[in-house]
Amino acid sequence: MDRRYFLSKSGLLLAAASPLAWASDDENTSRKKKDRHHDDTKPTPQPPPGGTVKSRVIVIGGGMGGATVAKYLRLWGDGIAVTLVERNSSYISNIMSSMVLTGQRTMSSLTYNYSKLLSAYGVQVVTDDVVEIDPVGVKVRLGSGTILSADRIVLAPGVDFDTVPGLGTSDRMPHAWKAGTQTTLLASQLAAMTDGAPVVLAIPKAPYRCPPGPYERACLIGDWLKTRKPKSRLTVLDANPAILTEADNFTQAFALHGITYVPNASITSVDPATMSVFTSVGDFRNNGVVNLIPGQRAGGLVAATGLNNATMLPGDTTYRFAGVDQLTYASTVSGAGKVHIIGDASATGQPKAGHIANQEAKICADAIVRSLAGLQPDPAPVTNSACYSTITMTQASWLTAVFQYNASTHAMAATTAGSGASTGWSAENFKEMNTWFNALMADSFA
Ligand SMILES: Cc1cc2nc3c(=O)[nH]c(=O)nc-3n(C[C@H](O)[C@H](O)[C@H](O)COP(=O)(O)OP(=O)(O)OC[C@H]3O[C@@H](n4cnc5c(N)ncnc54)[C@H](O)[C@@H]3O)c2cc1C
Structure with missing residues (x-):
């Protein structure tokens, strides 16, 4: 593994000195009060107790996995400040995007912004590219040159193409x-x-x-x-x-x-x-x-950081995806355990799907919250995935799977009881597909 410790070479400044430093606790508190005033039913993230930030997490990539983990770290974390770094100012859902080809969906109907993550959950959102990660020092360098440091990094960069x-x-x-x-x-x-x-x-x-x-x-x-x-x-x-x-x-x-x-x-x-x-x-x-x-492989940062240690296809000379501890999503590369990889970039017993990225994000958020509190991760996580497939322009089939951690293989495995597919397709499934999609996107971005 050729990990580069850019901080030791460059001696660059840490997050506290950067213009992208965390918003002050006072700002966060008053923002939350204002939000509660507008919508009392909104779930309230755990504020840093006594205005104190106990720990910091940097999330890289604001897609299905990254947006969800940022939100749930704030909801479940006790005094955890979360910074989400995403290169684009908004996210376009891949899910349902094939319907743009047939004129049934517009790109704008698939576009999600990050305003709720900030206003409702206090996630600091930075629009920038992460260009380098120090997995041991737990620091990242942004395209702007800013260095951010944290107690944990969650990497959710999706895939790159051959x-x-x-x-x-x-x-x-x-x-x-x-x-x-x-x-x-x-x-x-x-x-x-x-x-x-x-x-x-x-x-x-x-x-x-x-x-x-x-x-x-x-x-x-x-x-x-x-x-x-x-x-x-x-x-x-x-x-x-x-x-x-x-x-x-x-x-x-x-x-x-x-x-x-x-x-x-x-x-x-x-x-x-x-x-x-x-x-x-x-x-x-x-x-x-x-x-x-x-062909696909984990988003470029994974290989650039030397975290690609899983899934070599026949004829390949490099590993494509990131091996992770499937209880915590921490990298299995020696010394990189404070970097967690979720979503399509990781190699687990689960499919590369947005619903699974959302589920992995919650398992990962829970594991980080526990770890920062000195606790062990949940020893028996369960995830599930639903998928509707458009068989015609108006009818869909469905596929569902439940995955359970297998303590012998240390991997998530599909359960027979919880998994299945529809026989045939229907207009009713097509309707349910839209409900499922809206619920999934709301759980990730709102
Ligand atoms: C046509 C199509 C249909 C699909 N349908 C379904 C479906 O029905 N159900 C389902 O569950 N899944 C579906 N998927 C799969 C789903 O879209 C992916 O599995 C999911 O998006 C993976 O989430 P992720 O967070 O890993 O990656 P993404 O959602 O791709 O998010 C990665 C994010 O990281 C950002 N990023 C990457 N590198 C950097 C960097 N260096 N710095 C800053 N930001 C960075 C990217 O800009 C991106 O926003 C579909 C995919 C496609 C293509």
Whole structure:
């Protein structure tokens, strides 16, 4: 592991001297009083007792995992000051973002800001990039040069994407697997393409974020093509040997939408000039639109800090994700135990999903609160995940799983009793999907 101890080299200032230092306790207290005046039903975070900050936590990344852990540390912590550092001023949900491609959702309907985390829970939100972490000294350096120090760091940076040979800097084959400009680009490519032009959706080898996500996107696009571009056909190139989740539902749905499914199709290279995709099972040339979802690994900071010690795929030379103690989400890298990694960046027995990131965040917040109070973590955590998949533009299926800590394997494992999937799909499920989504996002951001 090549950890860099930037503080010892640079001798830079600590948080207390920075313009981004914590808001004063007086400011926090008066803000909370004002909030209570506006809404008495709002849960009240534990204020630092006697105005004293007992400990500090830095959360890196304000997505599904980071926003949730910041909120719950403030709700459950006793005198814990929390600073959330996120590079963007707002968060765009990946969940539901495939519906932007079919015109059923707008990007603004998926955008969440951090104002509630500050106003209701007293989380200090800093818009900046974390560029370096000192896992032993428990410090981070921001793009602005500011150094923040804390008692614990929670790292929730999501995923980064592999480079695909031949793609270069071309944006002609968007992944749209991180909701944002690529999502709107793919939506406009689909809308503008000639009726009859072929569409390709390429799925990477697992583990990637949201196991059913690419199959559900294929169903949505397949259903949309039937009315908007009836002469066009969708081909799904899957690097995996078979459909990974809800195989019965997706197999039936692909037949319903006339989607061609090609398993074991690992991409060797692409040519954006001719919109061609070259795979281990053949070439797919002159496609109208290519939704190319590359292989994934933990967000860059994980490897840069030497915390990537888990999940090496066949043919890989590097570990992709962060190994964690699944009771606390603390890094398993020696000496880095004060850095906790949650969400898609961590390697656990659970899928890379927003609902799971939210659940991991709560287990992690609880473990940090206990640890700062000198207590042991919960020895038997349980998490759950629900996932609805859009099988048509108006109907959905569902998948649910309950995970329990296995003390023999030291890993979270799916329980048979709590896990299952719908047989088929319905409009009722589609309605429930929206309720589930709103509840999940409110639990994370409001
Ligand atoms: C199309 C699609 C559909 C999906 N559908 C579902 C679904 O139905 N159900 C479900 O449960 N999950 C779903 N997911 C998966 C879900 O979106 C992810 O699992 C979830 O977002 C992971 O949360 P996270 O906190 O790990 O990462 P993210 O939510 O990606 O958050 C990471 C954050 O960290 C920030 N960041 C990264 N590095 C830095 C840095 N150095 N400094 C500052 N900030 C940084 C990023 O800007 C980002 O805001 C879907 C995903 C996709 C792509």
